[in-house]
Amino acid sequence: MEGDRIEEVTLVHSPVDEISHLALDIGGSLIKMVYFSTSREQPIDKTQNNSSRDSHGGVSRGSKDGRLLNGRLYFLKFETSKINECLDFISSKQLHYRGHQHCGFPASDKNIIKATGGGAFKFADLFKEKLGISLDKVEEMSSLVSGANFLLKAVPSEAFTYVNGQRNYVQIDHNDLYPYLLVNIGSGVSMIKVDGDGKYERVSGTSVGGGTFWGLGKLLTKCKSFDDLLEMSHQGNNRVIDMLVGDIYGGMDYLKIGLSSTAIASSFGKAVSENRELEEYRPEDVARSLLRMISNNIGQIAYLNALRFGLKKIFFGGFFIRGHAYTMDTISVAVDFWSKGEAKAMFLRHEGFLGALGAFMNYQLVEEFPDSIRLMGEKTRDPLVGDLTDNGVIECCVQASN
Numbered sequence: 001m002e003g004d005r006i007e008e009v010t011l012v013h014s015p016v017d018e019i020s021h022l023a024l025d026i027g028g029s030l031i032k033m034v035y036f037s038t039s040r041e042q043p044i045d046k047t048q049n050n051s052s053r054d055s056h057g058g059v060s061r062g063s064k065d066g067r068l069l070n071g072r073l074y075f076l077k078f079e080t081s082k083i084n085e086c087l088d089f090i091s092s093k094q095l096h097y098r099g100h101q102h103c104g105f106p107a108s109d110k111n112i113i114k115a116t117g118g119g120a121f122k123f124a125d126l127f128k129e130k131l132g133i134s135l136d137k138v139e140e141m142s143s144l145v146s147g148a149n150f151l152l153k154a155v156p157s158e159a160f161t162y163v164n165g166q167r168n169y170v171q172i173d174h175n176d177l178y179p180y181l182l183v184n185i186g187s188g189v190s191m192i193k194v195d196g197d198g199k200y201e202r203v204s205g206t207s208v209g210g211g212t213f214w215g216l217g218k219l220l221t222k223c224k225s226f227d228d229l230l231e232m233s234h235q236g237n238n239r240v241i242d243m244l245v246g247d248i249y250g251g252m253d254y255l256k257i258g259l260s261s262t263a264i265a266s267s268f269g270k271a272v273s274e275n276r277e278l279e280e281y282r283p284e285d286v287a288r289s290l291l292r293m294i295s296n297n298i299g300q301i302a303y304l305n306a307l308r309f310g311l312k313k314i315f316f317g318g319f320f321i322r323g324h325a326y327t328m329d330t331i332s333v334a335v336d337f338w339s340k341g342e343a344k345a346m347f348l349r350h351e352g353f354l355g356a357l358g359a360f361m362n363y364q365l366v367e368e369f370p371d372s373i374r375l376m377g378e379k380t381r382d383p384l385v386g387d388l389t390d391n392g393v394i395e396c397c398v399q400a401s402n
């Protein structure tokens with residue numbers, strides 16, 4: 001059964017490809033899946049000085065007695081409400097059989113899968129009953145942080161700013177990455193101060209997050225799916241419903257407090273004064289105002305926490321963003337406005353997979369070779385032209401013990 005995947009990478013496995021490790025992030029709204037498929041084995045030339053140029057131009061270091069496995073990380077997601085289709089997909093692709101000795105990975109305990117997110121607890125019995133899988137739970141905040149640190153250090157052009165409708169990729173200086181604020185906008189929002197690998201503190205959060213946009217959006221617009229709601233927000237005009245400063249000041253600015261006439265004074269405020277029913281508003285305008293309100297609110301809370309800890313870099317993750325221009329613009333403007341340009345909002349190409357990737361990194365092979373997984377650059381997309389919502393397949397090398 002193919003399952004109702006919201007987005008999938010075409011699963012092209014040649015006989016030589018072997019699925020080796022699968023990890024899940026089962027959240028309140030979405031299940032995110034990451035798995036590694038070996039494509040060919042490349043013995044490390046032991047005569048070399050422990051480093052060699054690999055075929056992708058990246059540098060891969062070989063362990064003293066390990067083998068370098070080239071392969072790909074695949075990223076998929078499913079709606080949590082359709083978890084049975086996710087289980088059917090795992091079963092149909094036999095993604096849960098891993099750790100085969102000939103794959104070069106340590107023959108690990110069969111049918112144990114690393115999983116994070118609340119669903120790793122809520123659905124543990126279902127995985128056992130349906131697939132005979134035990135979920136090895138990885139703490140959610142730890143997974144988010146290790147996933148973000150990994151991507152920011154290993155994937156070229158992972159992070160970008162979004163200014164005036166343009167994405168500008170940021171080359172991260174590994175020596176100047178920390179500290180930063182990680183804002184993960186999922187069903188709810190977590191804000192985590194990150195000071196290094198394994199050094200972090202969840203400093204704030206808000207229940208007004210992605211689930212709020214989706215839940216209120218469904219109630220107010222009768223949309224049939226999140227993508228419908230997102231499409232509506234593309235087409236809408238928030239000024240129909242939001243009360244602007246100019247609506248209050250007769251078209252004038254209120255510059256004494258830095259507000260232009262077009263600034264939003266009160267989200268959904270116009271609906272108070274106009275004697276109109278919900279049905280008399282375009283759902284597109286409602287969706288736009290809702291997206292603006294929630295994004296602006298998160299941007300402001302993120303800025304206040306960055307100010308509290310003197311943080312200049314704020315990375316936004318989570319599937320709420322979806323590479324959506326209006327969402328990123330609203331968050332970027334909010335952070336820039338409130339910080340007076342001091343703080344910078346940045347976004348991540350693999351925004352929704354931080355937790356799943358962090359859980360993937362928790363497999364023993366990574367613990368033995370902390371820097372064993374090196375992402376050698378994306379094969380499917382040129383980051384400068386790729387579609388941001390395409391989480392893409394990442395070509396990478398994994399070092400494994402004999």
Ligand SMILES: Nc1ncnc2c1ncn2[C@@H]1O[C@H](COP(=O)(O)OP(=O)(O)O)[C@@H](O)[C@H]1O
Binds near residue numbers: 028031079185187
């Ligand atoms: N295809 C989709 N289906 C449902 N929600 C989506 C989709 N794409 C983006 N979203 C947004 O992403 C949010 C979930 O983000 P995610 O990072 O997966 O959080 P969680 O771990 O809580 O599921 C949803 O609440 C919604 O706002």
Ligand SMILES: CC(C)(COP(=O)(O)O)[C@@H](O)C(=O)NCCC(=O)O
Binds near residue numbers: 117185186204207
């Ligand atoms: C509880 C959660 C960490 C779960 O993560 P999620 O599934 O939403 O990605 C998140 O929903 C959250 O931080 N909510 C906000 C709680 C608060 O008000 O801080």
